[in-house]
Amino acid sequence: MKVLMIAPPGAGKGTQGVVIAKHFGIPHIATGDLLRSHVSRGTELGRSVEQYLDRGELVPDEVVLTMVREALDSARGGGYVLDGVPRTMEQARALYEIAKELDMTADVALHLKGTDDELVRRLLARATEQGRADDTEDVIRRRLALYYEVTHPILEWYGERGILVSVDAMRPVEEVGQHILTALEVLRQVIDGNPDAPRTAVDLTGLGAAFGASS
Ligand code: AP5
Numbered sequence: 001m002k003v004l005m006i007a008p009p010g011a012g013k014g015t016q017g018v019v020i021a022k023h024f025g026i027p028h029i030a031t032g033d034l035l036r037s038h039v040s041r042g043t044e045l046g047r048s049v050e051q052y053l054d055r056g057e058l059v060p061d062e063v064v065l066t067m068v069r070e071a072l073d074s075a076r077g078g079g080y081v082l083d084g085v086p087r088t089m090e091q092a093r094a095l096y097e098i099a100k101e102l103d104m105t106a107d108v109a110l111h112l113k114g115t116d117d118e119l120v121r122r123l124l125a126r127a128t129e130q131g132r133a134d135d136t137e138d139v140i141r142r143r144l145a146l147y148y149e150v151t152h153p154i155l156e157w158y159g160e161r162g163i164l165v166s167v168d169a170m171r172p173v174e175e176v177g178q179h180i181l182t183a184l185e186v187l188r189q190v191i192d193g194n195p196d197a198p199r200t201a202v203d204l205t206g207l208g209a210a211f212g213a214s215s
Contacts, residue, residue, distance in 0.1 A: 001020075001024045001079040001108070001109055001185060001188055001191075002079050002080055002099075002104055002106045002107045002108070002137045002185075003020055003079070003080070003082065003106065003107065003108045003109075003110055003184070004082045004085075004086070004106045004108070004109045004110065005017055005079045005081065005082065005083045005084070005097075005110050005112070005176055006086070006109055006110065006111050006112075006151065006154065006155060006158070007110075007111060007112035007113070007114070007169065008112075008114060008116075008119055008143075008147040008148075008151075008152075009119060009123060009140060009143045009144060009147065010098045010114065010118075010119035010120070010122040010123045010126075010140075011112035011113070011114040011119060011169045012112055012114075012169050012176060013030070013083045013084060013112065014030060014032075014033070014083060016112065016176060016177055016180055017081045017083040017171075017172075018175060019177045019180070019181070020110075020180060020181070020184065021081045022180060023079075023181055023184075024079055024184075026075070026078060026079035026080050026081060026163065027071070027074075027075050027078075027080055027081070028080075028081045028083060029068070029071040029072075029075070029080055029081065029082050029083065030066065030083040030084050031068065031074065031082075031083070031084035032053075032084045033083075034067050034071070034081075035049055035053060035055065035059060035064075035181075036132075037051060037069075041076065045063065046077050048063070049063060053103070053118065053133065053134055054133050054134060054139070055134075055139065055142065056134050056139040056140070056142040056143040056146065057142070057146070058087055058146065058150070058191055060087070061088070061090055061091055061094065063097065064085055064087075064091065065091065065094050065095070068082065068085055068095065069098050072099065072102055072104060073102060074141065075104070076102055076103075077103065078174055080104070082095075082106075086151075086154060087146075087147075087150065087151045088150045088151065088154070089150075089154050089157070089215050092154045092157060092158075097187070106163060107163065107187065107191055108163055108164075108165050108184065108187060109155070109158035109161075109163050109164050109165070110165050110167065110180065110184075111158075111164060111166040111167070112167055112169035112176070113166055113167065113168055113169055113170075113205050114169045114170050115170060116144060118170055119140075119144065120137070120140055120141070120144070123140045124140070129139055158201075159201040161199075162199035162200050162201060163199060163201075164201040164202070164204070165183050165187070165201070165202045165204065166201075166203045166204060166205050167180055167185075167204050167205065168204070168205040168206075171208065183191055183202060183204055187202075
């Protein structure tokens with residue numbers, strides 16, 4: 001299973017990315033985690049991106065795409081959960097070319113949908129526990145604004161490609177995880193049965209709490 005996660009800050013990309021990776025036995029590749037690791041280790045790359053992270057701005061495409069190419073190359077032949085990329089249409093196109101070259105284009109673009117008030121609440125709550133440098137209200141608002149400006153529009157492209165799956169991320173963690181895994185398991189059967197069959201976007205955001213409860 002090859003999954004891209006596209007969602008606003010606080011929607012649960014990291015939380016659910018781990019769940020998906022564990023379920024399918026695939027690597028969870030999170031660009032934010034990779035960048036923060038460089039910053040905390042004080043590498044040259046880390047020093048060059050630290051200010052972007054602190055301000056909630058996007059780091060230059062070439063930095064992210066080089067990191068992602070290396071990570072995908074290491075996962076070659078298997079699946080992956082890519083969390084935090086693509087964030088712009090340019091990244092989406094470049095990522096597609098990289099994945100095509102490695103013969104590992106995405107099966108699913110997973111969109112986690114949330115409301116701004118709850119997203120901000122979650123990130124401010126995380127700030128008190130983890131103290132991430134970009135979890136201040138001003139920077140959270142900047143990250144959200146950037147999401148709507150440059151990231152959200154790329155969902156349409158994945159919708160047209162028929163690989164978009166949208167899930168309501170405003171439910172409890174376990175319930176969101178169940179919705180996601182149920183949808184991905186159904187898709188896995190479709191993909192395994194006929195990988196080249198035309199697909200259509202799937203919108204699960206209107207489904208009730210019972211969906212996936214028995215899986
Ligand atoms: P990144 O680390 O990707 O940050 P983000 O997109 O702002 O996302 P978050 O990590 O804040 O939220 P999340 O959706 O992962 O939610 P989480 O599961 O953690 O990127 C950081 C920075 O790196 C960017 O600003 C940019 O500078 C740079 N960067 C990264 N990728 C880049 C790219 N491709 N191009 C350019 N720059 C890039 O959950 C959040 C909190 O909510 C947690 O406390 C969690 O416990 C809680 N929570 C989760 N789900 C639920 C739930 N269902 N109910 C209640 N609480 C929940």
